[in-house]
Amino acid sequence: MKICVYGLWHLGLVTTAGLVQAGHTVTGLDSMDMVDLNKGIIPIHEPDVAEMIQSGFKANVVSFTNDPEKALSDAEVVWVTFDTPIDKNDCADIEYIESKILEITPYIQDQARLIISSQVPVGFTERIERILASKYSKKIYIAYSPENLQLGNALKRFVYPDRIIIGTHPDEKERFKSIFSSISNNLVWMSIPSAEVVKHAINTYLAMSICFSNELARVCSYVGALSGDVEFGLTSDARIGSKYGMRSGNAYSGGTLGRDVKFLNRAAGYSPLLSSIEESNIYHKYWIYLICWWNFIMGVESPSIMMFGLTYKNGTDTLRNSGAIEYCDWLHAKGCIIYVYDPEVCHNLIDLPDYIHMTNDINDLKYCNIVSVFKNIYTFDTSLLRDKIVIDPNGYLEPLKCVKYFSIRRQYEVEK
Numbered sequence: 001m002k003i004c005v006y007g008l009w010h011l012g013l014v015t016t017a018g019l020v021q022a023g024h025t026v027t028g029l030d031s032m033d034m035v036d037l038n039k040g041i042i043p044i045h046e047p048d049v050a051e052m053i054q055s056g057f058k059a060n061v062v063s064f065t066n067d068p069e070k071a072l073s074d075a076e077v078v079w080v081t082f083d084t085p086i087d088k089n090d091c092a093d094i095e096y097i098e099s100k101i102l103e104i105t106p107y108i109q110d111q112a113r114l115i116i117s118s119q120v121p122v123g124f125t126e127r128i129e130r131i132l133a134s135k136y137s138k139k140i141y142i143a144y145s146p147e148n149l150q151l152g153n154a155l156k157r158f159v160y161p162d163r164i165i166i167g168t169h170p171d172e173k174e175r176f177k178s179i180f181s182s183i184s185n186n187l188v189w190m191s192i193p194s195a196e197v198v199k200h201a202i203n204t205y206l207a208m209s210i211c212f213s214n215e216l217a218r219v220c221s222y223v224g225a226l227s228g229d230v231e232f233g234l235t236s237d238a239r240i241g242s243k244y245g246m247r248s249g250n251a252y253s254g255g256t257l258g259r260d261v262k263f264l265n266r267a268a269g270y271s272p273l274l275s276s277i278e279e280s281n282i283y284h285k286y287w288i289y290l291i292c293w294w295n296f297i298m299g300v301e302s303p304s305i306m307m308f309g310l311t312y313k314n315g316t317d318t319l320r321n322s323g324a325i326e327y328c329d330w331l332h333a334k335g336c337i338i339y340v341y342d343p344e345v346c347h348n349l350i351d352l353p354d355y356i357h358m359t360n361d362i363n364d365l366k367y368c369n370i371v372s373v374f375k376n377i378y379t380f381d382t383s384l385l386r387d388k389i390v391i392d393p394n395g396y397l398e399p400l401k402c403v404k405y406f407s408i409r410r411q412y413e414v415e416k
Contacts, residue, residue, distance in 0.1 A: 001179065004029050004075035006104065007082030008037065008064065010044050010154070010318065011117065011147050015081045017052035018158035020062050022182045028064040029071040029104070037064040045344060048155050072107040077115060077179055081147075084119040086321060090258030090278075094120060101128055110138035113175055117147045119256075121263040122196040125167070129192075143168035143176050144192050146199035152314055163188050167195025200267070203260035204274065209244065210252045211280040217248035217408045218287065228395065228409040248408050249394030250374065251285035253323030285323070288408070289330055292391050296404060297336070297370060300389070304337040306368040309375030310345050310358075319345070319352075324374040328356055331372075339364055341377065373397060 001024045005016045008030040019026050028037065036043065040057055042050040056062030065071050072078065082100055085093040097118050108114065116125050125144040132140055144167040150157045163186040168176055173189055180187050190198075217227035231246045240246075252258070258278065265274040297303050310324045319325065328338050332355050339357045341364070352358070362380045365371070371385055373392040382397065390402050395409035 001025070001077060002075050003077040003079055004071045005079050005081055007080060007100070007118065008032070009083045010046070010151070011083050011149060012081035013042060013044055013049055013053070014046060014149060014154040014158055015079060015117070016062065017049045017155050018183065020056035021052055021159055024182070025061045026056065027071045027075065029066070029068060031066050034064040034066055046154050047152070052155065068104045068107045072104060072109065075109065075112060077113045078108055080114065080116045080118050082118045084259070086255040086259055088321065090255050090262055090321065092119065092259050094124060098128065102131065105132060105136065108140055113141045113143070113179070116142070116144050119147065119199070119259060120196065122193050122200065122267050125192045125196065141172050141175050144195045145180070146195060151318060159183070162186070165190070165195050165198050167192040200260040200264040203257045204264045204277065207252055207257040207261050207281070208277050209246060211277055211284070213246045213248040214251065214284040215280060250288065250323055251281045253321055253326070254318070255321035288393055289327070292406065293334065296389050296391055296406060300369060303335070303370055304368045305331060305339070305370045305372055306365050307338060307340045308371065308373045308377045310340045310342040311375070314375050327372070327374065329353070339368055
């Protein structure tokens with residue numbers, strides 16, 4: 001099947017690689033320069049994506065272009081995969097996605113199928129459907145299938161999904177079945193609004209779980225309990241289960257969860273529960289800042305901090321709405337000198353503040369008296385931390401012989 005993947009960043013390139021693996025012929029479309037992509041140079045850090053796209057080049061089943069007429073002249077399916085822009089407050093720019101779809105509509109063929117997987121609020125897909133029907137006599141069939149990205153494991157999640165959610169009209173289901181059944185046999189069909197709400201609900205539930213874990217950890221710190229023990233006790237209950245994903249630590253960041261919390265809360269009009277999630281997350285973020293400042297940083301002469309991790313989670317080089325960068329901003333305002341060690345960051349460093357000193361040498365720890373662990377750095381000599389204050393909210397490191405050690409999950413300090 002000839003498919004045009006429209007929007008070529010994280011979601012689009014993963015979708016391209018996954019469709020190539022599923023046996024389709026794919027043309028990637030975007031407005032940016034395509035020289036590097038057509039050489040097989042992939043601008044994202046995601047396991048196996050570059051290799052799969054390069055294999056598609058060799059088999060002559062993948063190409064990239066910024067010419068919509070060329071990309072859509074014989075495309076049976078147009079798959080919209082723009083990563084929805086998000087500002088620092090997790091508010092999404094939906095107008096951008098709408099404008100991108102309307103920009104190429106004149107080139108989409110009659111009877112073509114349009115799949116939207118960009119992150120959009122409930123009601124968006126049916127709005128696009130109404131606009132197209134009012135402006136064009138040709139028939140374009142529309143479905144919404146929420147993306148299932150898990151950064152750092154995205155291609156595997158695309159190729160081997162738990163299930164695929166597809167929202168479309170009942171009488172148009174068969175038109176999309178062959179596309180999605182080439183990826184998975186577990187297809188879950190529903191209305192378009194239902195599919196949109198599923199995406200909001202999943203991410204909101206995950207955000208709520210993180211907030212609950214973190215609020216519980218704060219309670220534990222007040223009463224002398226260990227949150228790690230309490231989390232294990234909860235998830236060992238069959239009604240909750242080990243897949244609950246309960247783990248206290250840093251506040252959620254990255255924009256993905258926050259965006260869907262806002263989408264769902266806006267759709268609700270007013271919800272005491274949904275409206276409290278963002279408030280809880282912000283409170284926890286600053287609680288960590290203040291705990292670290294009052295107990296570990298204030299009073300240290302010329303505080304120089306090495307941050308382990310800059311991207312918002314392991315397995316990705318995405319810096320968007322990274323909590324680590326926000327933490328660096330806060331520390332800088334307090335007069336700290338900041339070094340960052342993160343082997344996964346390989347591009348877009350031009351956008352970083354100049355007071356963040358990136359290093360590829362773990363031995364630069366010698367210039368720092370404090371280490372703040374934002375994500376897990378798997379391979380290094382922990383003896384380098386012996387004379388450091390170590391702030392490790394998520395408990396990634398084992399308790400160390402160091403000057404002081406702090407973890408929300410373990411809630412104790414180890415004296416040198």
